Amino acid sequence: MTKILNETTTSPASTPWYVRVLLGISAWVSAILISIGIFAITGIEDSLVIFGLVFIGACFYLKKNSTSVFLSQLAFAGSAVGQVSLAVGIGNIFDSMLVVATIMLVVEILLLLIFPDLVHKIISTVLAVIAVKVILVDLEVQYLESILIIIANGFALYIWNKKDWHNEQMQTAIRYALPVSVFVLLWLDFQSFNKLGFEETLKMIMGLANVGLIAYQAHNVMKELHIDIKTWLGVAIASTLLILLIPSVTVPALLIALLYVIVAIQYRNKLLLGLAILGFIISLSYFYYSLEITLLEKSILMSVTGGLLLIVRTAYLFFRKKIKVLL
Amino acid sequence: MSHTTLNTIPATTERQRWFNFLNYGWLILGTSHLLVGIFFFFAYNWNDLGDITKFIIVQSLLIIGLIAVTILNLKTLSGKILLMATALVIGALFALFGQVYQSPADSYTLFLTWAVAILGWVILSNFAALWLFWLGLLNLTAMLYWEQFVSNIYSSQQSPLYFTIVCCLNLLAFGVWTYLRKNKHFAHEEWAYTIFAIVPIGWLTYTAIDIITDSQPAEYNWWYWLFYIIVSGLIWFYFRVKEFNLAILTVVATSVNICITAWYLHTLFDRFSFGTGWAIIIGIMLLAQSMITLKILQEVSQRQKNVQK
Numbered sequence: 001m002t003k004i005l006n007e008t009t010t011s012p013a014s015t016p017w018y019v020r021v022l023l024g025i026s027a028w029v030s031a032i033l034i035s036i037g038i039f040a041i042t043g044i045e046d047s048l049v050i051f052g053l054v055f056i057g058a059c060f061y062l063k064k065n066s067t068s069v070f071l072s073q074l075a076f077a078g079s080a081v082g083q084v085s086l087a088v089g090i091g092n093i094f095d096s097m098l099v100v101a102t103i104m105l106v107v108e109i110l111l112l113l114i115f116p117d118l119v120h121k122i123i124s125t126v127l128a129v130i131a132v133k134v135i136l137v138d139l140e141v142q143y144l145e146s147i148l149i150i151i152a153n154g155f156a157l158y159i160w161n162k163k164d165w166h167n168e169q170m171q172t173a174i175r176y177a178l179p180v181s182v183f184v185l186l187w188l189d190f191q192s193f194n195k196l197g198f199e200e201t202l203k204m205i206m207g208l209a210n211v212g213l214i215a216y217q218a219h220n221v222m223k224e225l226h227i228d229i230k231t232w233l234g235v236a237i238a239s240t241l242l243i244l245l246i247p248s249v250t251v252p253a254l255l256i257a258l259l260y261v262i263v264a265i266q267y268r269n270k271l272l273l274g275l276a277i278l279g280f281i282i283s284l285s286y287f288y289y290s291l292e293i294t295l296l297e298k299s300i301l302m303s304v305t306g307g308l309l310l311i312v313r314t315a316y317l318f319f320r321k322k323i324k325v326l327l
Numbered sequence: 328m329s330h331t332t333l334n335t336i337p338a339t340t341e342r343q344r345w346f347n348f349l350n351y352g353w354l355i356l357g358t359s360h361l362l363v364g365i366f367f368f369f370a371y372n373w374n375d376l377g378d379i380t381k382f383i384i385v386q387s388l389l390i391i392g393l394i395a396v397t398i399l400n401l402k403t404l405s406g407k408i409l410l411m412a413t414a415l416v417i418g419a420l421f422a423l424f425g426q427v428y429q430s431p432a433d434s435y436t437l438f439l440t441w442a443v444a445i446l447g448w449v450i451l452s453n454f455a456a457l458w459l460f461w462l463g464l465l466n467l468t469a470m471l472y473w474e475q476f477v478s479n480i481y482s483s484q485q486s487p488l489y490f491t492i493v494c495c496l497n498l499l500a501f502g503v504w505t506y507l508r509k510n511k512h513f514a515h516e517e518w519a520y521t522i523f524a525i526v527p528i529g530w531l532t533y534t535a536i537d538i539i540t541d542s543q544p545a546e547y548n549w550w551y552w553l554f555y556i557i558v559s560g561l562i563w564f565y566f567r568v569k570e571f572n573l574a575i576l577t578v579v580a581t582s583v584n585i586c587i588t589a590w591y592l593h594t595l596f597d598r599f600s601f602g603t604g605w606a607i608i609i610g611i612m613l614l615a616q617s618m619i620t621l622k623i624l625q626e627v628s629q630r631q632k633n634v635q636k
Binding site for chain 2: 041294308312316
């Protein structure tokens, strides 16, 4: 069967993206419908764990042994259906979110290591991070999420800056998955700093740690370009970072977006730039719809931030022209 | 402040790239934050503002926009984007007019008036995004006109006829766009062209689903299926033979697949006692359809490559 399908289809690289998207949607719908059909015919609701494991195993085999674009999509979709079945099955048996999250964390890490598909690896990483969040919530220590975010950001930066990695596909997957995970975590738990408790203090520390990471990356870039912090440009960059702290106080995800914008520009990576800009826009939308500050406060924060950024630009361009340098 | 480091460094592409990023970042973030801040300020005080003040604010934005467009020139991208923003302000002005004077008119008239008012700018701009926006306004008008006016007068059996007319208008727009693109070196944006193709095919598919799910009498249907086959066939033929475009061929193939799926799903639900076990059959059908579609698109693409060689 696999052989026949492989003959009728070609590799993902030679297929336009819109055809792949359509095939992906079709593969997902088919996989879900076939699973529902199997449940209905065989009545295996009680053996969801076994069904899930068999589905994941079969899809792993399919993906490893096929080069076809359609089978790749089908294997991916089937694996996702298998994972959902497994999670629901474990939940039915143990009736504990902690057990489900812990087992799924192990499964996702395993899939990240062995499943030979980049997008699958990215989703496994994101799901693993979400599983950690669920564990923290279940243990009622969700404030430790701030530390999880710092670790995820720090590790993402390390992986982006690291030149050689033994597994290129894994490195690429983690490079994209960790920024996405951090955004998801922050948006799932969108809160401001207007209360002063232990959790808020940890969030403050997270904010400062992220400022530190941005400063570190900006320092790296300036070092590469031989830009001294004492120059007009150095001052302009430092001022910009400080100004952007104003809206970030209410929405920490803005800082994370800024960090990844810098990394994306540094490594000329359009996909990461797109993710970071999307993260920035969604975070700003959270700011607009935040009910914790009034429209007037938002208006003042936005106007001051915008005005200051335009002043920095004007001042820098003025001095740049005066001292006749390119940058 | 030390200037020496900067002065002694030679200009490089990398530095220019970072400068462009900083320059645009400052400009885009600064302007957008400032504008949103100003909008929020007015929104905060909106209910306390008098009607005249509200009109002065919106009309001032319109005048400022037009002055800026004149200064920037419609040949620049910034000028075109600004004209599009000013076209949006026109809509805000009409909406404000309706709000202040509590007009009893149906809401489709707002979009129709808006489309008519900005038509001159749309033609002058030669900007694909503004053309698409204008087409969107017309389609919205058509939908609202159906909901608020036509559906109250005529029976639902006449809906295919109405939607077919809307589809024909969109086909006309697509045809004109194709002609201008080919003969007048106009409207080169590929993405806009594909969207222009998706809109009429979308209406074609929507009407087909409407006919399938409404189970209307055969006398109302045969002419539509004939129309569907002729239009899809012509689009397929044109973009397969005359001007090869795989994206548009994929849209046509998707439309046919959606109609087939809608037909057998409706038949299953309508004529048989539908159990969850059927899901496995539907899943397999979808797999088969996807493989056949992919095979056809690949063959078409391969033949085109062979012709080009």
